[in-house]
Amino acid sequence: MPDTEEIDGDVYVSPRHLAGSTFTGDPALKPLLALGFDLRHDDLGNVYVTAPDHHVRLGYLPEGDDDGLWRINAYRDRFGPPAWGVSFNDSAPTEFVTAFTTALAQAYAAGSDTYLAQPDLKDPELGAFDAVVPLIKNGWQFQHPRWGVMELQSPDGMATCEYTTGRLDPKKELTTLEARWHLWGGPKNGYARWYATATTNTPTALVKAITQSVSDPAPLPRWRDSMLPGLREAAQLTPVTPPAPPVPTPLDVQRSLTRRPPALGTRSVPRWSTATPPPALAAPRTAARR
Template identity: 65%
Template structure:
């Protein structure tokens, strides 16, 4: 059970485990919040898509429920606001919203540190920017190294139902931003070709942002979801545990004494007025 959940506000009636088999919450607000809290500008188009811009216009996020493909979340960063993206990330419309929020939270923190952080390209020669730092959380939690094909380094979850791929060699920058053929790809489901969800990131994406996602994806804590929303988990593979509200604590002897003290005094025959021959007659009631 998530350690900080308030069972009065949990948005769901089951916990889904492992969490990478949970789907989207279909609510974008939690992932937008870290950027909006910094004062980033929010705009909407006539279709219902939302766009968030950094004050310097060098980072942009699109939440695109009415987009041209299944790329629900697209985040790009620029050295020049009018030039091509320096890096781009995409989360599809089935990706758990918590993973997107992990990315935007790390992005908000990096933005506060300036371009040297949110435009910091991976660098194997740097301890802080080594691409392996993004993979380490998965390996530390039991994910296994794999080499599915030439030029691809991968790690898979112990059950084989989630994975991360890192493609080596030169890649076309435009292709990275518009297709799944990117430097980084995460997925979950029974097949990478038809995943339950996927996320991609291009070559220049800062390692700190990627690490925030891999830490969140591999976290053993389950995610709350509504059981009747079958799209919210990989049916038949995820483990569902009911969200059980806590039982009220048993009353102590002191609680019993205090409750008794708060009760009104018991009514007795001496406290109840009796009618007698000297009682005043009842007043006549209204006419019917």
């Protein structure tokens, strides 16, 4: 366990899909920046990160046109349309984004055959099943089947993963929630709901990085007062530092003194001895009468 001084929060939040955002993008950017990705800002405070070969681009867009805070795209042709796209909204736990960018950095380092690997076109549902295995292992349940949709739900019913089959509109996949993969969680009402989407050709290994992080049973640290009220009410919060035992009051001390048990009285206790006792004295003999 890390030292409590190193933990960025005063409570652990469980389940993690109710933790909410940390409101900082630095942890999710680090894996890509470590590979030499270029980072730039615009005048509004949006951040743009681009791979050295311009085949992977990330936008961190707090001042974007919608709530899609994170938009990550990969390109076969640097001047063509995206081969795949992944997005997270502004309420998504930052750890989910970091899990994805960490997997993306590893895939990028491995080469285009990895970060542009398409799912099995002959049996795409088989590849999709591999991405939902982490959910199943952590207790997520398949829901009532709907035509063309595979749906799983978390044990508490407050997070969902959907995989849609059939043909989808590539443009809508990149700009709406009508994507091949759609995950969301949080209270049904209010601004605390998060979502993540991934388009058809997103490599299965990258989608799996998201599902693994979302379903991980390990709690996430947060500052309680920074959490949205809906999340505080729905999640289980455990203090990072257990509360110290209460200091006894003078009255407590006085009571403890008056309740002392009485001292044990002394008494003799027979002991066994292995010493041989001295022989008994013989009684004097009397003369026999004649």
